[in-house]
Amino acid sequence: MLQQTPVARVIPRLELWLERWPTPAALAAVPSGEAVRAWDRLGYPRRALNLHAAAVAITEHHAGVVPAEVDALLALPGVGPYTARAVAAFAYGIRVPVVDVNVRRVLARAVRGVAEPGPARVAEELALMESLLPVEPAAARLANAGMMELGQVVCTARTPDCDACPIADACAWRAAGYPSYDGPAAPKQKPYAGSDREVRGRILRELRASELPVPAARVAELWPDAAQRERALAGLLRDGLLVEESGAYALPSQ
Numbered sequence: 001m002l003q004q005t006p007v008a009r010v011i012p013r014l015e016l017w018l019e020r021w022p023t024p025a026a027l028a029a030v031p032s033g034e035a036v037r038a039w040d041r042l043g044y045p046r047r048a049l050n051l052h053a054a055a056v057a058i059t060e061h062h063a064g065v066v067p068a069e070v071d072a073l074l075a076l077p078g079v080g081p082y083t084a085r086a087v088a089a090f091a092y093g094i095r096v097p098v099v100d101v102n103v104r105r106v107l108a109r110a111v112r113g114v115a116e117p118g119p120a121r122v123a124e125e126l127a128l129m130e131s132l133l134p135v136e137p138a139a140a141r142l143a144n145a146g147m148m149e150l151g152q153v154v155c156t157a158r159t160p161d162c163d164a165c166p167i168a169d170a171c172a173w174r175a176a177g178y179p180s181y182d183g184p185a186a187p188k189q190k191p192y193a194g195s196d197r198e199v200r201g202r203i204l205r206e207l208r209a210s211e212l213p214v215p216a217a218r219v220a221e222l223w224p225d226a227a228q229r230e231r232a233l234a235g236l237l238r239d240g241l242l243v244e245e246s247g248a249y250a251l252p253s254q
Helices: 007-020 024-029 032-039 046-061 069-074 082-093 101-111 122-132 135-154 196-208 216-220 228-238
Strands: 241-247 247-249
Touching: 007 032, 007 122, 024 046, 024 069, 032 046, 046 247, 069 082, 082 122, 082 135, 082 241, 101 122, 101 196, 135 247, 196 228, 196 247
Parallel strands: none
Antiparallel strands: 241 247
16 A cells, blocks of 8 residues: 555555455455455555455465565565565564665665665665665664665655764765766656546546446546547556446456
8 A cells, every 4th residue: 555655645544444354364355346445545546456366365375374475475466576575574574675765765875875766776776775784683674664764754855854864974975975866867757637547546436436337428427538538448447447347337346
C-alpha cells in the first residue's frame, strides 16, 4: 500500500483492511474483485490484484505465513526489491539492505557527493547500502531504519537541514560545497488530471460503488472522450481489474 502513496493516506485503509482480512488466508478466500473494492482510492489498483495474488501464493505455497527469505518474497506477485528487503529486514530482522527513495537520496549526497540520486541504479545502490550496514543483524536493522528516517526528516529533497544532520561532517556533498546536480534526471510522472489514469479511476470508482454490473451506457457517461474512455476500458480489462458481462462491467469475481 505504501508504494507511491503517502503514509497518511495508507494508515486508515490499512486498519480497515487488516480488520477484514487479518491473515493472507483470509484475503485469499475472497474474490480478487473484493480486494479492488476495498482498495478504494489509494491509486494504482493493480497493487490490490497483486496483493490478493500474493495472499493466494502465500496460502498455497507457504502455509499461510509470509516468507522471510528475500528470494521467496521476490517470487510473490507485485513484490519488488524494496518490499522484499523491507519485509526481510523489519519483520524478520535479517541483515539485508533496504533502499527506498529517501535512502537513495542520502546515499547520493552523503556517499557519492551528488545532489540528486538520478535514475534508479538498483544493484549498485543495494550494494552500496549493504557495504554500510553493521555486521550484527539487529544493528543493521536499525541502520536501515535510520537511513530512511534521515532522508525523510532531515536530508529532504528540497530543503535539507544540514545543520541538524548527524552525519554532516561525513557528507561528501557538503564537503564538495554542495555542487548542483548535472546528471540525467529521474523520470517524472505525468499529471493525473485528464490522463488515462483519471479515466480508469472514475470507471473503477463507479464499479466499486455497485454490487451489480454497471451497464456500458452508464460507463459511457463517466468520460466524454470516447476514444480515451475505450482505451482506459481496454487497459482495465487487460489488467484484470474488471470483466465484461453481457454489455456491462463488473469487478472480477474470481
